[in-house]
Amino acid sequence: MHYAGDSIIELHVNGESKSVAVKPSHTLLDVLRKQLSLTGAKPGCANGDCGACTVLIDAMPVKSCLMLAVEAIGRQITTVEGLKDAPIQDAFIRNWGFQCGYCTSGFLMVCHALAMHHPNAEQSVIEEWLQSNLCRCTGYAEIKDAIQSILSGNLHRHRQRGAFF
Amino acid sequence: MESQLGKDTVRKEARDKVTGAAKYTNDLADAPMRHAKLLTSSHAHARIVAIDTSKASAMPGVRSVITAQDSHLLCGSMLRDRPPLADGKVRYYGEPVAMVVADEEQQAQAAAGKIQVTYEPLPVVNSIAEAIKANPVIVHEQLMSYTKMEQEVYPLPGTNICHRQKISTGNLPKGWADSETVIEGSFTLPQSDHGAMETRAARCIIMPDGRVMIKSSSQAPYSVKEEISAYFNIPAGKIIVQVPLVGGGFGGKTAAQLEVLAVIAARAVQGQWINLVNSREEDLVSSPSHLGLAATIKMGAAKDGKIMAAAMTFYIDSGAYAEISPKLAKAIAVECTGPYNIPNLQCDCCSVYTNHPYAISFRGFGHEALAFCLERMVDKLAFALNMDPFQVRLINAVRPGDLKPTQEKTTLSNTGDIRQCLEKLRTLINWDEGTPIKEANNLIRAKGIACLIKTSDTPTDAGAAVILTFNSDGSINLNCGAVEIGPAMKTTAAQILAERMKMSLEDIHVQLTVDTASSPYYWKTVASMTTYIIGRAVLNAADDALGQLLNLAAIALHCPPEDLDFKDKIVFVKHDPTLYIAFKDLVKGYQFANGNTIKGPLVGRGSFVMSRLRPLDEATGKGKAGSSWTVGAQAVEIEYDPQQHTYRPLKAVTVIDAGKVLNPKTAKGVVMGGMCMGLGLGMNEEFVYDPYGIVANTSFRTYKMLRYGETPNYLVEFVETPQIDAPYGARGIGEHGIIAIPVALANAIASAAQIDVNRLPITPEYIWREKTRA
Ligand code: FES
Ligand code: FES
Numbered sequence A: 001m002h003y004a005g006d007s008i009i010e011l012h013v014n015g016e017s018k019s020v021a022v023k024p025s026h027t028l029l030d031v032l033r034k035q036l037s038l039t040g041a042k043p044g045c046a047n048g049d050c051g052a053c054t055v056l057i058d059a060m061p062v063k064s065c066l067m068l069a070v071e072a073i074g075r076q077i078t079t080v081e082g083l084k085d086a087p088i089q090d091a092f093i094r095n096w097g098f099q100c101g102y103c104t105s106g107f108l109m110v111c112h113a114l115a116m117h118h119p120n121a122e123q124s125v126i127e128e129w130l131q132s133n134l135c136r137c138t139g140y141a142e143i144k145d146a147i148q149s150i151l152s153g154n155l156h157r158h159r160q161r162g163a164f165f
Numbered sequence B: 001m002e003s004q005l006g007k008d009t010v011r012k013e014a015r016d017k018v019t020g021a022a023k024y025t026n027d028l029a030d031a032p033m034r035h036a037k038l039l040t041s042s043h044a045h046a047r048i049v050a051i052d053t054s055k056a057s058a059m060p061g062v063r064s065v066i067t068a069q070d071s072h073l074l075c076g077s078m079l080r081d082r083p084p085l086a087d088g089k090v091r092y093y094g095e096p097v098a099m100v101v102a103d104e105e106q107q108a109q110a111a112a113g114k115i116q117v118t119y120e121p122l123p124v125v126n127s128i129a130e131a132i133k134a135n136p137v138i139v140h141e142q143l144m145s146y147t148k149m150e151q152e153v154y155p156l157p158g159t160n161i162c163h164r165q166k167i168s169t170g171n172l173p174k175g176w177a178d179s180e181t182v183i184e185g186s187f188t189l190p191q192s193d194h195g196a197m198e199t200r201a202a203r204c205i206i207m208p209d210g211r212v213m214i215k216s217s218s219q220a221p222y223s224v225k226e227e228i229s230a231y232f233n234i235p236a237g238k239i240i241v242q243v244p245l246v247g248g249g250f251g252g253k254t255a256a257q258l259e260v261l262a263v264i265a266a267r268a269v270q271g272q273w274i275n276l277v278n279s280r281e282e283d284l285v286s287s288p289s290h291l292g293l294a295a296t297i298k299m300g301a302a303k304d305g306k307i308m309a310a311a312m313t314f315y316i317d318s319g320a321y322a323e324i325s326p327k328l329a330k331a332i333a334v335e336c337t338g339p340y341n342i343p344n345l346q347c348d349c350c351s352v353y354t355n356h357p358y359a360i361s362f363r364g365f366g367h368e369a370l371a372f373c374l375e376r377m378v379d380k381l382a383f384a385l386n387m388d389p390f391q392v393r394l395i396n397a398v399r400p401g402d403l404k405p406t407q408e409k410t411t412l413s414n415t416g417d418i419r420q421c422l423e424k425l426r427t428l429i430n431w432d433e434g435t436p437i438k439e440a441n442n443l444i445r446a447k448g449i450a451c452l453i454k455t456s457d458t459p460t461d462a463g464a465a466v467i468l469t470f471n472s473d474g475s476i477n478l479n480c481g482a483v484e485i486g487p488a489m490k491t492t493a494a495q496i497l498a499e500r501m502k503m504s505l506e507d508i509h510v511q512l513t514v515d516t517a518s519s520p521y522y523w524k525t526v527a528s529m530t531t532y533i534i535g536r537a538v539l540n541a542a543d544d545a546l547g548q549l550l551n552l553a554a555i556a557l558h559c560p561p562e563d564l565d566f567k568d569k570i571v572f573v574k575h576d577p578t579l580y581i582a583f584k585d586l587v588k589g590y591q592f593a594n595g596n597t598i599k600g601p602l603v604g605r606g607s608f609v610m611s612r613l614r615p616l617d618e619a620t621g622k623g624k625a626g627s628s629w630t631v632g633a634q635a636v637e638i639e640y641d642p643q644q645h646t647y648r649p650l651k652a653v654t655v656i657d658a659g660k661v662l663n664p665k666t667a668k669g670v671v672m673g674g675m676c677m678g679l680g681l682g683m684n685e686e687f688v689y690d691p692y693g694i695v696a697n698t699s700f701r702t703y704k705m706l707r708y709g710e711t712p713n714y715l716v717e718f719v720e721t722p723q724i725d726a727p728y729g730a731r732g733i734g735e736h737g738i739i740a741i742p743v744a745l746a747n748a749i750a751s752a753a754q755i756d757v758n759r760l761p762i763t764p765e766y767i768w769r770e771k772t773r774a
Helices: A029-036 A089-094 A104-117 A122-131 A141-151 A155-161 B104-110 B127-133 B170-176 B221-232 B258-268 B280-285 B325-334 B369-387 B389-396 B420-429 B489-500 B528-556 B664-681 B739-753 B764-772
Strands: A007-014 A016-022 A055-059 A060-063 A077-078 B032-038 B046-052 B063-067 B096-102 B118-121 B161-169 B181-189 B201-206 B210-215 B239-243 B275-276 B291-299 B305-318 B342-354 B442-454 B462-472 B476-481 B508-510 B564-567 B571-575 B577-583 B603-609 B631-642 B646-657 B713-719
Touching: A016 A029, A029 B631, A055 A104, A060 A104, A089 A104, A089 A141, A089 A155, A104 A122, A104 A141, A122 B032, A122 B096, A141 B664, B032 B104, B032 B221, B032 B258, B032 B280, B032 B739, B046 B096, B063 B104, B063 B258, B096 B104, B096 B258, B118 B462, B127 B291, B127 B305, B127 B342, B161 B325, B170 B239, B170 B305, B170 B342, B181 B369, B201 B258, B210 B258, B221 B239, B258 B275, B291 B369, B305 B325, B305 B369, B325 B342, B369 B442, B389 B420, B389 B442, B420 B442, B420 B631, B420 B646, B420 B713, B442 B739, B462 B528, B476 B489, B476 B528, B489 B508, B489 B528, B528 B564, B528 B577, B528 B603, B631 B664, B646 B664, B646 B739, B646 B764, B664 B713, B664 B739, B739 B764
Parallel strands: A007 A077, B032 B275, B210 B239, B305 B342, B476 B508, B646 B713
Antiparallel strands: A007 A016, A055 A060, A055 A077, B032 B096, B046 B118, B063 B096, B161 B342, B181 B291, B201 B210, B201 B275, B291 B305, B442 B631, B462 B476, B462 B603, B564 B571, B571 B577, B631 B646
């Protein structure tokens, strides 16, 4: 339903331009989920605490519950739906990186960005990046295996096989 | 065909879960929808003097504002004591008081904030001690008038006790007389939360013909259906509950709560979907949580370490409503000896009302709380006897033929082999190196061990059915009522089916969404019982389908069915495998060369129900609460800083007798997840109340679950003593990883800091207080 106060903005999501009608107060998470039907990003807390809503903004992980949709104008937004055969997706399957799967999109986005920016990340860097997200099903051991399995140092490969940037 | 069991098997819905294609309740595209939002109580105990909804009703987009005045109703899966919207008074902080339905979620939220409730605060029952003291403040004045939904609920009039479970076996005075050493301990555990990453969500629409359609994040769609039917007096057949993937349950999504509210909202605005989704804050406190506990145990042992007698009293902090807590009391009572043989015993376990969020089942179903008290006692006993805690456990561990508190006999099949678990644990944690050990740089390394045990505590009629249909390629669709909440239960069911049918797992298709109108009944996806109950039903359905396939193939191949065998989707003649017919040519019936066809499309049906369970005797607890037990042993190793009183877990070990491990990596993952949750309970997690019963930590910023990098190295191993009546011998293991971890951690800290740990969570502040206590 649209009513006075909505503005039409253009968002660049997963390589496509989309027009959406938003209010200034709409979060990016809400717009992605409700208007663009991109429900991969999850509202685990809507408060910045859990990371389930993580998407990439210009290739950096951002909690979409903490960003207004209007703040994303002119930026490249990548959601889990925009990961096309990124190595981290297979790595999560191969390493049993999830159970219920609710936290998975968020973890995938953080891991994917980490692999792009720090292909040789050491333990402390991985920890710093992944502590932003919560998983209640696994004990994180498999997530650790998954991220480590793709941090083999081949930056080029990940960039090429990663998302649409 | 080589067995497919015991191999790492990727879950069926794996690809969906890494691509965003996996849909959970609040992801479903139902349009148009109206949105419901709750106004929750700002008091823990207060009389509602007035609710003024006029301002809220006038807000834009608002379609309805609902209070208890619109539907005086009492809910509860065991005792109907809970109004879905507070009626007359509020009994806990966060209790739903009113509900707004509006076109947009934000509108509903804004309007909920405009509802004005006038409260008259009442004295608060803010602890178990306050609930059971003489002349307590009473949380439920009408306790004795509530309708029982189940027989085994025994409330005590004029008290806050909503259920009492007693166990008594042997001869207690003789037990004390035979004891050389008698010790006592008191323990308290706070309430905490499931913290599933998907907050609870429910949708509902009332169709023009009166059918009630519900979609929800429930572990128990069939009980939701039955509860809604009972509460609203709607025939069960007119209620349809659908559950897609669920983002973690851990026992928290087992009773109808949001579903009831969604039905109320849908009735107020007929003909459109209602969407009701918890905020994280509501999910933590408004929806049900994990029990708190207070316990006192007295235990006596002979000189050789054999436990001769125990007297135990447990009080469960059920919070404001009974919900499932009478059953939790029963679970604790029937398992009060843990995996040990205690010949003379008395146990009293009560569920008590307080003005706290109400409790529901939680991973471990009370056994995690019980284990904390019991396994601390065993360590204290070892200390008093000057014995090795490992040896005390080994000496007392149940042997086949020993009796449980319910006077059920244990066998290797129904209980597994606790001794073997202990011996393995001993090696894995390097127990013989001793504890505590002083390290360089003034740190102390210490270990704690503990045992776990759990039975299912199912109702005596818990059962399931399974339906198999076939595709024209000979592959099978497996339809059952188990909800996929995370532990890959659908994949396990598919593995069991593939094994029996001797075909590839690729050719088994699972229906992920449960729909009570088309999926056959399953009691609930709880109690680590899905492998057993659904698994048995799957085997029966497979046998039913195979019987039909073989009989039809016998006609096609002109031979008796006993001459036939099958594998890889073909039926062949045993003594001449060149004579065969494919499943695909049988599943729609068999067609003769002239076109005539016999037998129609094939359907396999299987049912299973728990056998030989019976209720417990009210006075002695004699009875049978589950079909079997799962046992195991766990250990935690920590590094402790005696200056700061901080510590970090280095290593956590679990050895479980799984009977048979069907899917090793999945099994290990589920156990590790339980261990991580157990460490969370041990280290951080608790609801913190202010003096007025207000929960102070209602977000993940303040309610701290473990994060990446805070966890230890996990070691998980299995013993495989088959449970003869279980599918391929596999026992339930879904919950068990959590059970003895908090207490193994406590035992490690007791060893490191040389303090008596008698509560959770164990914070540096707690250790410091204990250390500096005069
Ligand atoms: S939903 Fe954004 S951090 Fe939790
Ligand atoms: S897989 Fe369930 S929360 Fe991470």
